[in-house]
Amino acid sequence: KAGVTQTPRYLIKTRGQQVTLSCSPISGHRSVSWYQQTPGQGLQFLFEYFSETQRNKGNFPGRFSGRQFSNSRSEMNVSTLELGDSALYLCASSHGTLQETQYFGPGTRLLVL
Amino acid sequence: AQSVTQLGSHVSVSEGALVLLRCNYSSSVPPYLFWYVQYPNQGLQLLLKYTSAATLVKGINGFEAEFKKSETSFHLTKPSAHMSDAAEYFCAVSGPTGANNLFFGTGTRLTVIP
Numbered sequence: 001k002a003g004v005t006q007t008p009r010y011l012i013k014t015r016g017q018q019v020t021l022s023c024s025p026i027s028g029h030r031s032v033s034w035y036q037q038t039p040g041q042g043l044q045f046l047f048e049y050f051s052e053t054q055r056n057k058g059n060f061p062g063r064f065s066g067r068q069f070s071n072s073r074s075e076m077n078v079s080t081l082e083l084g085d086s087a088l089y090l091c092a093s094s095h096g097t098l099q100e101t102q103y104f105g106p107g108t109r110l111l112v113l
Numbered sequence: 114a115q116s117v118t119q120l121g122s123h124v125s126v127s128e129g130a131l132v133l134l135r136c137n138y139s140s141s142v143p144p145y146l147f148w149y150v151q152y153p154n155q156g157l158q159l160l161l162k163y164t165s166a167a168t169l170v171k172g173i174n175g176f177e178a179e180f181k182k183s184e185t186s187f188h189l190t191k192p193s194a195h196m197s198d199a200a201e202y203f204c205a206v207s208g209p210t211g212a213n214n215l216f217f218g219t220g221t222r223l224t225v226i227p
Contacts, residue, residue: 031213050213099207
């Protein structure tokens with residue numbers, strides 16, 4: 001079974017721009033979670049989508065948003081990029097049962113200049 | 114509130130020596146605990162998971178972890194380090210009941226010396 005895939009793998013943007021990242025979960029998984037990883041803050045939870053609905057949200061500003069499609073693929077959008085948004089963005093998928101193991105993709109590395 | 118603390122941001126061991134990576138947790142409910150490994154430029158790979166079925170949990174690549182409620186610990190061990198074990202290791206605890214997110218520790222970078 002194919003793993004979680006994320007596109008693109010690398011991205012360079014400038015301040016003020018917006019960016020959209022994509023995540024395709026493992027086949028059959030209905031939950032997709034997004035995490036931000038930075039050297040300073042470590043791994044932080046952004047939000048989780050399950051059956052096209054945001055089910056859980058971390059403590060990030062409204063510039064960070066997401067959505068999920070009927071095929072469970074998910075996108076994450078960051079508007080008005082700031083230098084501090086430079087990070088590795090990881091998505092993880094699971095069947096959606098609470099406290100279940102999450103399987104991570106390789107991440108998208110975003111650099112904001 | 115859920116949180117984990119990993120003691121030691123860097124650990125170095127000789128090849129063939131015991132690996133011990135420390136993790137202490139705080140949880141308002143019986144925790145689900147995880148260890149993940151991250152190799153350079155890659156995502157996170159699950160090593161093992163504790164779900165209260167057994168206090169000693171065996172994972173992949175020869176790793177295991179023991180849940181000790183009295184010490185609120187979930188330390189990761191491997192009897193004999195291999196060069197391929199060099200990576201960053203993250204301990205995580207599941208979110209509160211009703212949530213499907215993970216709270217991660219700050220990570221421990223393991224170096225294996227030949």
